[in-house]
């Protein structure tokens with residue numbers, strides 16, 4: 001996975017081949033976010049929808065040595081795992097006209113060059129109109145990318161998240177912002193993997209936060 005030195009890289013990763021165009025408008029593209037893109041897209045867009053993709057489960061199986069970790073202490077961020085029974089909630093952003101090239105150029109650096117993600121076409125079901133699905137572009141970290149960490153017990157993932165931080169902030173912030181989003185989606189949006197990691201973090205936090213007695217000793 002390339003680091004911030006990507007800017008010096010004369011051969012930036014090529015932008016996605018013909019990305020899917022949403023709802024028939026040749027100048028519009030939907031981009032599906034299911035991790036940090038849910039709370040920090042950081043590109044201009046014309047519309048957004050909360051909803052889900054079927055056939056994928058979200059997993060904290062991608063290592064991150066830039067945004068939420070370092071070379072010595074890689075953080076963990078999410079990717080999509082193909083899972084016939086899976087359903088992953090997130091946000092789809094519609095970019096139009098000149099927003100399309102700007103968004104793809106920005107995400108190519110943030111997601112592909114710095115994050116190790118590839119692009120993939122997915123079918124997105126808006127929460128309010130699931131009978132009118134949209135084609136969308138998603139950034140997915142496959143097991144072939146050098147930053148991929150793969151499966152681990154949720155307790156081990158929680159420990160790693162508690163210990164890591166990077167250019168964009170602490171890895172715990174990443175986890176809790178995603179958990180906040182899932183709360184907002186309502187009871188029909190479940191993510192057992194995310195919930196198990198949040199629970200494991202909650203069980204360990206007292207070990208990281210001094211008690212009143214311990215504070216009284218300093």
Ligand SMILES: N[C@@H](CCC(=O)N[C@@H](CS)C(=O)NCC(=O)O)C(=O)O
Pocket residue numbers: 032033034035036037038040064067068077078079110111114115116117138139140168174
């Ligand atoms: N591609 C997923 C995950 C994106 C993600 O979390 N990417 C990392 C790159 S390793 C990122 O942009 N992090 C910025 C941050 O942590 O604020 C999404 O659609 O949200």
